[in-house]
Every structure is written in structure tokens, then in C-alpha cells.
Amino acid sequence: MHRLWQALPARQRRLWLARGTAWVAPRPDPLPLPACGGVVVGGEIGRASGLGEAARIMDQALQRLGVPHSAIDTARRRPDARAAGWPDRAALVLHVNAPQLPATLIGLGRGRLSGRRIIGNWYWELPVVPTSWHPALAHVHEIWAPSRFTAMAFEALAPGRVRVVPPALALAPPVPSPLDRQAFGLPADVVVVLTSFSLASSFARKNPIAAIGAFRKAFGDRRDRLLLLKVGNSEHHGNDLLLLQEAIAGAPNIRLETRMLPEADMHALTRACDIVLSLHRSEGFGLVPAQAMLLGRPVVSTDWSATTEFLDESCGVPIGYRLVPAADPRGVFEAPGAVWADADIDQAAQALRALADAPGRRIALGQAAEAAARARLGGAGLLAALAAIGVPVPDPVARA
Incomplete structure (x- = not known):
């Protein structure tokens, strides 16, 4: 079976895998509740990847802003121990692209998703989104895009469910080592x-x-x-x-x-x-x-x-x-x-x-x-998105 699967074109394998995992993955509640419990940042936090870096940047930016949050490394085989302490009604922002997102939700389990707003923080580099991204749409309440360029592609896929939320790099800037x-x-x-x-x-x-x-x-x-x-x-x-x-x-x-x-x-x-x-x-x-x-x-x-x-x-x-x-x-x-x-x-x-x-x-x-x-590349886009989903932002930050 494995040899037959590998013999299929890569594009077909990706599409079937996306559809198959989406069919069995838990779905979010039909109506998203305000994320008054803060944010849970999910992604490959421990890996040297673009999406992993994006998750780390959001985690650091939320810390800098004083926003209630926690983080989970979705690349681990076993759920992060901190997942047990997720606050009720905290939004789950997954830095996991659409084709892999249903499988990630399967790993997290239905119990952790109930009562949460599920957000796909997705990255894509073309003005058209491939078919393998479509099955995941039923598993997120909304999509956060890192740029207007990417948001335009997603808007054709999910009209009215896309926000532009650039990485708040100025709040989590690169810190070089002393090496010269x-x-x-x-x-x-x-x-x-x-x-x-x-x-x-x-x-x-x-x-x-x-x-x-x-x-x-x-x-x-x-x-x-x-x-x-x-x-x-x-x-x-x-x-x-x-x-x-x-x-x-x-x-x-x-x-x-x-x-x-x-x-x-x-x-x-x-x-x-x-x-x-x-x-x-x-x-x-x-x-x-x-x-x-x-x-x-x-x-x-x-x-x-x-x-x-x-x-x-x-x-x-x-x-x-x-x-x-x-x-x-x-x-x-x-x-x-x-x-x-x-x-x-x-x-x-x-x-x-x-x-x-x-x-x-x-x-x-x-x-x-x-x-x-x-x-x-400051925190304006992130703050606006947080306010829109009901995340409490500390007053000093809101006044700033």
C-alpha cells in the first residue's frame, strides 16, 4: 500500500490526505465565542521553520503586549503539558497551514477545541490558493494572513473570514549574538x-x-x-x-x-x-x-x-x-x-x-x-485583530 501511495502524483497525495484528515478531524463550534480568555499560540515552536518562527514571534509579541496567552508546540508527538492549563474561552491561533491543520486538530483532540475560537494563521505565496487548502475551511472560524497580498488570495477562498495580521516584528525584533x-x-x-x-x-x-x-x-x-x-x-x-x-x-x-x-x-x-x-x-x-x-x-x-x-x-x-x-x-x-x-x-x-x-x-x-x-511592522495589526475577537488587552497598551 505504501508503494502504491508513493506512486501517486505528489499533488494528488496532498489533496487526498487533506480531505481524509478533514473528514475525521473535530470541527469548531458553529458560532465563535468572544476570546475573553486570551490566546493560545500553536505551531512548530521548536523547529527552525518559517511557520515556527511566526509562532515564536507572536508568542513574544503577546508577552510584550501583556496579553494573556500560552503556547503549544504542535510538532510534538504528545500534547504539550501546558495544554491542560489553557484558559477557558482562549482563542487557539494555529500557525499550521491548511493542508496540515485537520491532522493537527486530530492530535489536539476534541476536548481542547470545545468552546474556543479556532483561527488559522496561514502563509501562502501565490495569488491563487490550491484545492488542497479547501477542506480545512470547515475547521476554522477565521483566517489570519501575514500580508494584504496573501489575504487577497484567502479572501477568494473564504469571503469575509480573513484578517490581515502581519507579524509584530518590531515587538519581537531579531536579537543578534555578539559574534562579529x-x-x-x-x-x-x-x-x-x-x-x-x-x-x-x-x-x-x-x-x-x-x-x-x-x-x-x-x-x-x-x-x-x-x-x-x-x-x-x-x-x-x-x-x-x-x-x-x-x-x-x-x-x-x-x-x-x-x-x-x-x-x-x-x-x-x-x-x-x-x-x-x-x-x-x-x-x-x-x-x-x-x-x-x-x-x-x-x-x-x-x-x-x-x-x-x-x-x-x-x-x-x-x-x-x-x-x-x-x-x-x-x-x-x-x-x-x-x-x-x-x-x-x-x-x-x-x-x-x-x-x-x-x-x-x-x-x-x-x-x-x-x-x-x-x-x-509594529503591533497595530495584531492589536486590532485581538480586539475584534474579544481578547482583553491591558489598558496601558490600549491607551498607547
């Missing part, structure tokens, strides 16, 4: 361009080949310019890693870093670099560019999808693009009629050259980036 450039083996007299991504997040979507192409077009083999490719989850995606190695073969000024660094060290690495480059094809939020901005780094980024909501010409370098049909060899980031962006490599190369040759502009742009990120 020397600790990472980066030369002091070289302009370092950082491209950071996880291979688990789709090689095609993150589009590191475009970043390599733009860097090589900008600088050739110049030894005073260095491209650092920080790659996560490479051990699980050997074919993608091989593509990267082939793309940088023979380049003396491109370095590949595949070590899994502690979070604080990763932020220190970002701070140690001069420019952050993200020529993504699409982002549902754009955590790497956003955190780089909060660390005062100038960011060169594709001018499409969710990053445009916090990065513009006043605080970064947006790069032009053309829209093309979304095609993901893994079959994850695909949906009928979906498109994503191919960044303009020539324009990106020009932007890199201009920034590399102007240290003063890099400093000024980094300062503008930090100020913009603090202003645009």
Missing part, C-alpha cells in the same frame, strides 16, 4: 552580499540562481566583493544543493554556508554583512528581508508580493520584474492560473554595484530600513 564578521570568517575589507533562504521553502520560489546571476553580472570575479549563500535544510534537498554548487562552480568570490546556526548567530551573521539580496519569485510575508531591515541592513528585493508592503524606494532597493506562470518542480507552489515574478537581473546587478561603491548610502539606507520596519 571575523567570527564567521568574513574578510574585513570586502563588501559582503548575503542571500539567505531555506531549501525547504522551495528552491524555485526563493530563486537563488537569480541572486547568483545578478552578483556575477555585477562583480565578475572581483575579490573585494563576496556573495554569501546561507542555505538552510540542505541535508534534505541534495538535488537543489547540487544545482547551487554547479551555479557557483569556479567563482572565487561566492561562498556557500550550510551550517544550521542558532537563531541569535544567524541574526549576527546578517548584521555582519553589507547588503541583503532577495530576488524571490514570491513571498507571503518576507521574514528575511524584514528582519534584515530591523538589523539596519540595506535590502535589494524583488518588487512583487508581500515585501512591497514594508519595503519601497524610501527604505530599500526594489527590483523590477516580469510575471510568469508559477512552476515549482516539487509541485507545492502551483495552482491553476497562478503567476509569480522573475526579477530583472540587469537592474539587480546595477543596484548591487551602486550600493557596493557607496558605503555612505548603505549606512543611510540601512537606517531608513530600520526606521521603516519599526513603523510598519
